[in-house]
Amino acid sequence: xxxxxxxxxxxxxxxxxxxxxxxxxxxxxxxxxxxxxxxxxxxxxxxxxxxxxxxxxxxxxxxxxxxxxxxxxxxxxxxxxxxxxxxxxxxxxxxxxxxxxxxxxxxxxxxxxxxxxxxxxxxxxxxxxxxxxxxxxxxxxxxxxxxxxxxxxxxxxxxxxxxxxxxxxxxxxxxxxxxxxxxxxxxxxxxxxxxxxxxxxxxxxxxxxxxxxxxxxxxxxxxxxxxxxxxxxxxxxxxxxxxxxxxxxxxxxxxxxxxxxxxxxxxxxxxxxxxxxxxxxxxxxxxxxxxxxxxxxxxxxxxxxxxxxxxxxxxxxxxxxxxxxxxxxxxxxxxxxxxxxxxxxxxxxxxxxxxxxxxxxxxxxxxxxxxxxxxxxxxxxxxxxxxxxxxxxxxxxxxxxxxxxxxxxxxxxxxxxxxxxxxxxxxxxxxxxxxxxxxxxxxxxx
Amino acid sequence: xxxxxxxxxxxxxxxxxxxxxxxxxxxxxxxxxxxxxxxxxxxxxxxxxxxxxxxxxxxxxxxxxxxxxxxxxxxxxxxxxxxxxxxxxxxxxxxxxxxxxxxxxxxxxxxxxxxxxxxxxxxxxxxxxxxxxxxxxxxxxxxxxxxxxxxxxxxxxxxxxxxxxxxxxxxxxxxxxxxxx
Numbered sequence: 204x205x206x207x208x209x210x211x212x213x214x215x216x217x218x219x220x221x222x223x224x225x226x227x228x229x230x231x232x233x234x235x236x237x238x239x240x241x242x243x244x245x246x247x248x249x250x251x252x253x254x255x256x257x258x259x260x261x262x263x264x265x266x267x268x269x270x271x272x273x274x275x276x277x278x279x280x281x282x283x284x285x286x287x288x289x290x291x292x293x294x295x296x297x298x299x300x301x302x303x304x305x306x307x308x309x310x311x312x313x314x315x316x317x318x319x320x321x322x323x324x325x326x327x328x329x330x331x332x333x334x335x336x337x338x339x340x341x342x343x344x345x346x347x348x349x350x351x352x353x354x355x356x357x358x359x360x361x362x363x364x365x366x367x368x369x370x371x372x373x374x375x376x377x378x379x380x381x382x383x384x385x386x387x388x389x390x391x392x393x394x395x396x397x398x399x400x401x402x403x404x405x406x407x408x409x410x411x412x413x414x415x416x417x418x419x420x421x422x423x424x425x426x427x428x429x430x431x432x433x434x435x436x437x438x439x440x441x442x443x444x445x446x447x448x449x450x451x452x453x454x455x456x457x458x459x460x461x462x463x464x465x466x467x468x469x470x471x472x473x474x475x476x477x478x479x480x481x482x483x484x485x486x487x488x489x490x491x492x493x494x495x496x497x498x499x500x501x502x503x504x505x506x507x508x509x510x511x512x513x514x515x516x517x518x519x520x521x522x523x524x525x526x527x528x529x530x531x532x533x534x535x536x537x538x539x540x541x542x543x544x545x546x547x548x549x550x551x552x553x554x555x556x557x558x559x560x561x562x563x564x565x566x567x568x569x570x571x572x573x574x575x576x577x578x579x580x581x582x583x584x585x586x587x588x589x590x591x592x593x594x595x596x597x598x599x600x601x602x603x604x605x606x607x608x609x610x611x612x613x614x615x616x617x618x619x620x621x622x623x624x625x626x627x628x629x630x631x632x633x634x635x636x637x638x639x640x641x642x643x644x645x646x647x648x649x
Numbered sequence: 650x651x652x653x654x655x656x657x658x659x660x661x662x663x664x665x666x667x668x669x670x671x672x673x674x675x676x677x678x679x680x681x682x683x684x685x686x687x688x689x690x691x692x693x694x695x696x697x698x699x700x701x702x703x704x705x706x707x708x709x710x711x712x713x714x715x716x717x718x719x720x721x722x723x724x725x726x727x728x729x730x731x732x733x734x735x736x737x738x739x740x741x742x743x744x745x746x747x748x749x750x751x752x753x754x755x756x757x758x759x760x761x762x763x764x765x766x767x768x769x770x771x772x773x774x775x776x777x778x779x780x781x782x783x784x785x786x787x788x789x790x791x792x793x794x795x796x797x798x799x800x801x802x803x804x805x806x807x808x809x810x811x812x813x814x815x816x817x818x819x820x821x822x823x824x825x826x827x828x829x830x
Contacts, residue, residue, distance in 0.1 A: 289805050371707045374698040381699060384804070436730065436770035437702060438805035550719070554653060554743065583710035584675060584717065584724055586731050597729035607726045611718035647651055648747045 212263060216407050220267040228350045229308060230263075233504055234315040234342045238262055240507035244409060245320040246475040247466070249536060251413040258314050258321065261408055265393065268400035269310035271426050272392045273303050276442070285433045289440050292385045293431070301356055302389065308351065308358060309366035310393050313401060315342050316503075318496055319511045324480025328487070330495045336372035338498060340364045345500045362386075369394040384440050388431060391442050397452070397587045398429060398442055406458050409466065417461035420454040432588045435596045443588030443596070453605040456585050463580060463612040470616045473576045474538045477618070478529040485526035486514055539574055540624045543631060545615030552639045557615030559642040560635065564617060568627060572620040580612040650694060656721055657747040658693050658754065659712060660740045663722065665758050669766035673733045675713060676702050676770045680777040682709055684761045687784050688825040692754045699802065702770060703778035757828055764821055775799065775806050775814035783818050792816055 210227065211219040222230055229235060238259040247254040275281060277293050292298045316338025318328055325335060343364050351358045361380070365373060369390040370382045382390070393401055403422050410418025428448025431440050444452055466472070484494035497503055518524040519534035532538050542564065549556035561575040586600040600606050619627050662681050666673045683704045685692050695706040713734060716722040723737040744751060768776070782795045782802070790798070796811035803811075 370698055370700050374696070381802070387700065433805070434702075434770070437774050438771070439702060439774065439803070440805070441701070547720075551739070551742075554739075554746075579711075579715045580718070581711045581714070583714045584732060584734075586675075595729070598727075598731045600724075600732050601726050601728040601730065607724065607732070611714060613715065613718055647654070648749045649753075 214260060214264060214267070215411055216264050216404065217267045220263045222263075225354050226307070226311075228353065229311065229347060232346065232350065234346050235259070235262065235311065237504055237507055238314065238317075240509050241317055241319060241321060242508055243321060243405065244413075244466075245323040245472075246479055246533065247413075247472050249475055249533075250469060250471045251415075251466070254409070254413050256408060256412045258317060261404055262311050262314055264404040264408060265313060265401050266307050266310040268404055268422070268426070269306050269392055270303065272398070272400060272429055273306050273389075275426055276388075276392075276429055276431050277303075281430055283433070285438070286431050286440055289433065289438070290385045290388075290431070297356075301358070302385075304354060304356065305358055305362045305366055306389055306392060308354075309363045309389075310400065312343055312347065312363065313339065313367040313393055315339050319506050319508045320479060323476040324483060327480060328483055328494070328496050330493075330498060332375075333498055334372070336368045337376050338503065340368055340373075340376050341498070342500055342504070343367065346504075366390045366393060388440065388442055395442060396582045397585065398425070398444075398455075402459065403455065406455070406462055409462065410458070413466060415462075415466065417465070418458045420458050421451045422455075424448060425451040425455060430590060432590055432596050434588065441588055443590065444599075446589050446591045449589055449599060449603060452587070452599070453603060456606065456609055460610060460612065464614075468578055468612055468614045470541045470544070470576075470614075470618075471538065473578075473614075473616060474541075474574065474618050475533065477574050477576060478532045478538060482515060482518065482526040482529035482533065483511065485529070486511075486518065489525050537621065539618035540621045541616055542619040542624060542627050543617040543635075545577075545613065549635075549639055552636075553642070556639055557617065559638060560631070561617045563634070563638045563642065564619065564627060564631070567630065568619065568623050572623055574618040575616070576618070577615045578612070585609055653743055654747055654750060655693065655695075655712065656716055657744045657751060658758075659709070659716070660721060660736050660744055661751050661754075662758055662762060663734060664736055664740075665762035666765060667735055669762050671762070671766055672727075672730075672769070673735060674731045674770070675710070675734060676731075676773055677765060677768070678713065678734060679705055679709060680768075680773040681761050681765050682706070683777050684764070684780060684821070685757065687780055688761065688822070689754070689757045689829065692757055697781075699778070699781060702774040703803070704781045760825065760828055771806075771810075772814075774803065775810050776817060778803055778806075779811070779814040779818040780821075783815065783822070792819070 208224050210222045214220050239257055241258045243256050243258055243261050244254045277299055282293050287294050316335040344360055348360045351360055365386055366389045373380055406418045425448050428445040430443055432443040434441055488494045515530045515533055518526045518530035543560045545557050557577055565573045585606050586598055588596050589599045590596050666677055671677050683697055695709045697704040697706045717724050720737045720739040721743055723735050725733040727733055778799050782798050787795050792815050795815045799811040800808055
């Protein structure tokens with residue numbers, strides 16, 4: 204029988220995703236197949252009903268986009284002599300072939316350490332010192348080492364971990380591992396702030412499934428304009444774009460802003476994350492008397508959304524079961540309601556406005572009836588290198604009016620048990636200004 | 650360390666860099682705070698890794714972005730390089746919460762920012778990577794060995810520049826000791 208060397212998987216975002224025969228062993232492994240049962244957006248489907256897509260297809264999409272970016276930035280016509288000198292890996296054909304395979308596998312595996320329901324409550328549900336990146340590194344090491352060796356050419360497990368996780372998180376896992384300029388660029392292709400394909404894929408995929416238009420941008424054009432450029436101030440190689448890609452790069456950043464402000468940090472989505480996290484803490488306590496997921500690889504891989512959902516419905520229908528109250532709120536869509544939202548005017552009066560309002564409401568209505576959620580968008584100033592029409596390398600920030608005006612998402616919500624909402628709103632209307640002035644920021648000046 | 654206290658110290662570093670005539674871009678702030686952390690660890694504690702232009706703190710990068718969005722800093726575009734970062738409209742409010750803290754570290758902040766007043770990105774990269782090698786990788790290495798390591802980590806930096814940077818790092822460490830006693 205003829206062996207198929209390449210498989211094609213249909214995907215609504217990327218058309219066909221190509222998987223090589225020897226990559227199938229990794230794709231078919233338990234850590235990857237488990238992602239078919241981990242939703243990309245947690246309980247967002249309680250707000251946007253069609254947001255039911257899974258991390259599995261996202262992982263395939265990231266692999267496809269990472270490959271396209273790799274092929275563009277290493278194409279001989281896109282590499283300058285300066286870059287060839289600083290990064291010898293882009294010159295050598297065998298080396299390019301090896302790293303192309305590394306980035307494909309790293310992209311495919313970058314999310315395998317996610318808990319059920321992805322990010323919801325990750326910080327509190329992993330044991331101290333653990334997060335999904337560390338779990339991903341552990342699973343790659345323990346479960347995929349042998350399949351990686353069987354690839355042609357064989358791939359070093361350390362290289363896959365490095366490129367999948369990136370320098371920021373890896374420092375906490377393997378403090379002695381250093382990144383070369385080349386490895387830094389490769390990991391930026393996946394997890395980078397400006398042009399990371401992880402972000403490109405989730406913005407496109409999430410907006411497609413949710414049914415919103417503002418998460419979309421012309422990623423084909425953006426990828427075609429990506430280049431490795433030497434920083435004109437230091438000669439350090441970085442990922443940048445040709446000037447023709449500037450507007451689409453701006454639209455990617457705008458898409459991110461809109462998706463974060465209107466989808467990912469929508470207050471209803473956030474309160475369901477809180478109910479889910481609180482349920483999980485109580486449910487997990489019944490297993491090992493600690494409210495954390497296990498980091499033993501076998502045990503970890505046995506947890507998926509379906510397992511948790513079954514427990515949620517069980518607990519929702521039985522008031523004696525741990526986590527009943529939060530499970531019921533999820534199952535019956537009876538979430539806590541928004542009672543206060545951060546405002547810049549309040550911050551000018553009190554830099555800790557959200558926290559002091561939260562504490563005041565807790566005092567008045569009791570701790571168990573109030574919840575808080577604060578978030579500040581990570582990532583620095585949105586700047587990157589561009590090469591203009593005169594071949595001059597300049598800062599995108601210096602020529603883009605959009606980048607310099609791009610807002611950041613900073614949210615702060617206080618939620619209340621629905622039965623007290625009306626009364627609490629009236630109480631807050633009357634007392635907010637007094638609370639903000641009297642309750643000073645929590646400071647320790649010495 | 651409390652978030653607002655971290656902001657107050659960072660703003661004070663930025664103010665001093667600006668006063669001393671520095672370009673005050675993100676790299677200047679990153680490297681000044683790295684020097685502050687290594688020379689005077691009691692002042693500020695961001696976590697750094699070897700990344701863009703040498704030691705780099707993702708947490709500091711996040712804080713700069715958040716401070717700019719919150720009005721504590723303002724970002725001024727400058728052609729053709731990256732933007733300048735300067736104190737924003739709420740800078741004095743957050744600094745006003747920590748008068749004792751800022752007075753206590755004033756001299757140390759001034760020491761570091763004064764050293765950086767006329768440095769450009771390429772100088773800062775060599776210098777900060779030199780400090781990283783000296784304090785974290787090869788504390789007893791000779792100037793030549795450390796310069797070789799610097800060129801290995803940052804292949805775009807020439808050896809002569811690496812050697813100058815390592816010598817300057819040794820000098821700064823010696824001078825800083827006078828302030829720590």
